[in-house]
Each structure stands twice: as structure tokens, then as C-alpha cells.
Amino acid sequence: MTDQSQHLSAAQFAPILHRFRRQSPLVHCMTNDVVQNFTANVLLSLNASPAMVIDAEEAAQFSGFADALLINVGTLTAERQQAMQAAVTAARQAGTPWTLDPVAVGALTLRTTFCQRLLSQQPAVIRGNASEILALAQQASGGRGVDSLHQADAALEAARQLARDYQTLVIVTGEVDYATDGQRTFAIRGGSPLMTRVVGTGCALSAVVAGFSSLSGDRLLNVASACQVMARAGEQAAASSAGPGSFATAFLDALWTLEVDHETH
């Protein structure tokens, strides 16, 4: 399947990054407790505006202001589920695109049931690892928490099916990331193994994807560009890092300084 996927050139994603920074989308993040701070800092380093509003009533109100909404079920509770549902409903009414990060779906009942329910509510994008995308596509996952047991390309077919069935975009991340609408598929290479040693790089990617999904134009190209931006920053950061601590610091700096306009890569 992978031979059908397209490469993403700097000429394609550089102007999209430029627009993102200039428009500074307001991204409403309903995400897990562990990664809220890092997620906000990643968005700020890309010149976006993060906002974490979590009360059900306020979250519904806030969907009227926000450019995009992220739902990440990493530390789901029954109460948060209600607030997330209220926000999704309001976002749909306001026409605000929303992105689903189905953390560890398949392994745990509450979130699996909730994610299945959300699937029918027109997410603009779904971003997960191979286990999560396979679980969402109701294939056996054998997932062990948040770690992926499958390579991204093994889940690619499931992603394409999911995208077609729910008329959404699906991003499967791993050593290679894939972004697909069920017909077209972009393959994004790059990144660094150190990204798996800093908590929240995947969750932050979902927030960035949510932000990029709010830009006008080809949404699949936009969210694939989000993946490419993060992969590039990861490569740059890894080159100057001694370990996960300095990597996280350098990663935020790289998002801030990333300059891709004149590259031919």
C-alpha cells in the first residue's frame, strides 16, 4: 500500500506553515492531564493560541470562539466525557473542525465506548498510533496501554477504510507517519526516536493537527504539513540533544525557528 503514498515537499508545506503562524489559530484543547503544559507550549512555539477550557458549560461556550477543537481521551473520566461531548456538539453547531486523539482506545472500556460514539460525530481528523487506529477500525489490537504494537504501515489499510467509512481524515503515526482521506495518502518521514522518550509529543501533534485543520484549502495537505513540521523540528532538536531533557527544550526552540521556505528537501 505504501507505494501509493505521496511525499510531501518543502514547497508544499512551507507556505502552509507560514499561513499557520500568521493566522495564529485559537485551538481549544480538551486533552489529558499529563500533556497539557507541553501541548500549550508546542502551540505557542508555532505562534498559535492554545486554550484549555474544561467545564462542560464553558467548553460548549468556548467552541464559539475557537478555530479548532481537540479531544484527547488520555485521562478520561465520566465527568470529562460529558464536557467533551458538550464541546463536540457545540463545535459541530458552530462549524468548528474537531480532531480526535483516541489514546489507548481498545485497551480500556470507558474510552473505547466513548471513542466509538464520537466516531459518528464527524471528526475532521483522527490521529493515533497503529494500535489505536486498528482498534478504532475494530480490528484486533492487543494494545498494551499507550505503546504501539504495530508499525504504522500495518495500520494504513485500516486508516484508509476508517477515513472512507466516516468521511474523515486519519493520521497514523509511527516511524513513518501517514495522512489519508481514504483515497490520497501522504507519507511523512523524519522525526527522531527521542520523540518517544518525551511524554506528549504525539498528543501535541494532535493539537497541532487540529490547528492546521482550521486553515482554508486542502485539509489533507494541511494536516500532513502539521506532521511534517513536527518531524522536521524533531530532527533538528535531536541533532543538538544529549537526551530527552535537552531534546524537549530544543524541540520547542526548533518549532519557533523552523525555516523551510528556501529548502528543496
Next chain:
Amino acid sequence: MTDQSQHLSAAQFAPILHRFRRQSPLVHCMTNDVVQNFTANVLLSLNASPAMVIDAEEAAQFSGFADALLINVGTLTAERQQAMQAAVTAARQAGTPWTLDPVAVGALTLRTTFCQRLLSQQPAVIRGNASEILALAQQASGGRGVDSLHQADAALEAARQLARDYQTLVIVTGEVDYATDGQRTFAIRGGSPLMTRVVGTGCALSAVVAGFSSLSGDRLLNVASACQVMARAGEQAAASSAGPGSFATAFLDALWTLEVDHETH
């Protein structure tokens, strides 16, 4: 109005910083989920003792131990509102000064109603950006989440009125920070634009202000000094930073090493 505001000299704020570090106030922070870690690290870097106690019963108990209390409504929920109210009530009974950070007040109903209710409960200090102070002062704000749409000096008159009406101190932060009791006003310059690219610098300032409000002496001078300390650390950090990641790291280091006693700045 700004021409009536005073400059804060190093000779004024250096001994106050010195006392703060020596006394190491215990600051009870009931703050939003996103910034708890950074807030604690900012206080620790200034040699203070942060404590985040959030259960209603425990928070009320803890007000008997703490030197100061911070209420930040950034990720307010109905449940947290009850715990915060319990803490404020207990703080007032114990004579513990409490500081209000009215994040995004005006834009969202739950927190707006709650902040209005808190106003009448004698906060020692209120710290917000221009939109938030204007909203609190019941003027039109047009706020778009947590970002300020007004310059700090535009909200200065509202701050002075608020301070007089509620017999409190008000700090409006922006490119220039103002601290006022309604009569006297200090203007604090410095800082760095990078401070807006790291989540929680404003929220952490409120926690530091809460800590400085517990010192004996001229409270307005004390909390204006808190602003000046943070602005100085921001300047120092920006001078050695490549982006938001290294800035956040350098900022904590600068708070730790900041030495202002012999300056004439």
C-alpha cells in the same frame, strides 16, 4: 494616566526580593491544570514553598498553614469553584492574604459569575491582563479567550477604579505592567516578548505576587517588586535563549541567580 505612575528602583525592590527568599513563604496555589508545574517551579526557583492542595476540605484546612493563597480560574469547574470558595473563606478567617487571577473573565459565564462573587471577598491583590481587568470592571472587553486585546495602559483607569471600589491592589500586565492601589501606581518595564510564548508566565506571576503579598511592609511596593523580579528574570533569560524552550529553562535559572542588590538601574 501613565505620567502619574512611579518607577521602581533596584534600591527599592532588591531588599524585598532578599526578604522573600529568606522567608520562603508557603504559597497555597489553587491554579489551573496547565500551569501547576511551571508555577511550582517558579516559586521554588525564588526559594518559596509552593503547595497545591485542591480538595475543598483539605484546601480549607491548609489555609491555616499557608502564608498566602492564589485563586486562578483558568480551568474552573463547578467542583473546583466550591473548593476555591472554601479556601477563600478559610483564608479570610485566618487573615491569610489571597490573590485573584481572573483568567479569561468576561468571555465565559461560569468564571465570570464566580469572579464577580469573589470580588466582594476582599482579595489582597488582583492580577490580570487588560481584557480581564476591563471585564472585571464591567466594561466591554471583547476578549477572545486568554489573549489580551487591549494594551495595559488602556485598562489602567479601570484598574484604579477597581482598586478603590474594592479596597484592593490591582496589577494589569502587558508590555508595561502597572500595580496600583487606586491612588499610587507603579509602572514596571522590562520582560521579553518570549514570555508570551511560554504558557503560564502570567499565571506564575500571580503566584509570585501572592507570595510577595504576604511580606510585611508596604504591600503595593511588595507586589510591584514581584512584577519587577519577573521582568528582570525575563530580560536575562531572553538574552541567552534561542526560542521558547530554552527561554523557559533560562527563566527559572535567572530567578534562582538574580542578583540586584548592587545595581542602580
Next chain:
Amino acid sequence: MTDQSQHLSAAQFAPILHRFRRQSPLVHCMTNDVVQNFTANVLLSLNASPAMVIDAEEAAQFSGFADALLINVGTLTAERQQAMQAAVTAARQAGTPWTLDPVAVGALTLRTTFCQRLLSQQPAVIRGNASEILALAQQASGGRGVDSLHQADAALEAARQLARDYQTLVIVTGEVDYATDGQRTFAIRGGSPLMTRVVGTGCALSAVVAGFSSLSGDRLLNVASACQVMARAGEQAAASSAGPGSFATAFLDALWTLEVDHETH
């Protein structure tokens, strides 16, 4: 009492660290809001797999997958108490070792009652500072929040008694850390005063201890090794740090790169 405690040699703890990194235990952390991110990053830097599952139903389910469970009561609420209890019950049924970090026990009622109740539920390890261990052992503590008012050696006798009474391991941390089963005691030296200026170093140690408690072999030696690993990383990080910000970054890097196999220290 301290003269009866043993030193831990590199020859002892190096192979244990090696096994820990190779096995990459999945550590279920139910910890306080302030330190979740740092705790996860500490575990990831040691090549372990952190997971923060907090809903009562999901937490109970997750105990079947996890290699170890951490209960940290730093930001306890009535609701979290129920979820933690469900996780402990499930962990015991599954034979998963669980570790208790009784943050500020003794000073606040809700957590004190809860920790006393947990004591009878066979924790594999208890990790606290001197005040906390003394409070748990029902001796007067006079604790003022999370800061320790006693040196670790003053609480050593209480720790030994607690370990014997509840057939558990107790770690008392301070300038010197002690790990005891009530009979044998290891004394771990090292670390850095900067560790007290970064929030969550103690809480993260408890998570690392939980992970090491899941290894086969001599559990006391394993968890004492966890303390030694953290102390070594702290020393290394302090040597290249300008303050708490750069220390935290360097600490994660040191955990990642720590190489002790060939030392005779």
C-alpha cells in the same frame, strides 16, 4: 541506627539498572496533578513506560496490564480516592506490586485517613520524607505541608518499625536516603540540593521505585538501586547546571545516559 545501614555499590545497582532499562516496566501512575508530566518524563528517560489512567473503572482494568502501580496522594480528592482504592484492590488481585507516596500525610485530614486505610492493604513500598514517615508511624510530626521538618535519619527508626508492622519496604528520603525492610537497611548518599528546587523529584522517585519494585530478585536491593540511580543522576545534573531550570533538563539527560557498569564507586 545509621551505623547498621549498608552502602550500595555500583557493582550491586548497575546490573539492576540494566535490567530495568531492558524490561521497560509499564508503571501505572496515579499521582498528583503537579508532577504528572515530570514523572512520565523521568520514567521515559529510564526507558520505562508510564501510563496515567485515572478513572476508577479504567484504573481497575489497567492494573491487569501494568507491571507496577503508584499511588501518590498529593492532590487527593474524594473522587480520586475512590479511583485509587479501586486500582489498589485490582492490583492486589492481579499480584501487581503497588507503592505509596503519602505526600503531606499528617497535616491534612482526608489524605491522612486514606493513607492509614491504605497501610493495611499491603503496599510493596512506601516512600516519603521524614515528616511523612513519622506521621504514618503515628508519631508527632508537626509537618508544615510538603516540607520535611526532620532529617531522614531521625525517622529511620519509625521506618523500620513501619516496615516490620506492615511487612513492607519503607524508603525515607532526605540528605541521605534510607531503604529498609525493618531488618536490613541501605543508606544512599548523593543527589544535590537543587533537587529540592524542582517540583516532583521526590514524587518521580516514588514512580521509579514502583517500577524497580516490579523486577524479580531482592526487592529491597532493587528499590534501593532506584534511589541510587536518581541520586547519581542528580549529582551529574548539578555539575552542569546554572539553576533549577537547567538542572531539570540535565537530570532527564543524565537518567538517559547514566552509565555505571564500570565504576567502582
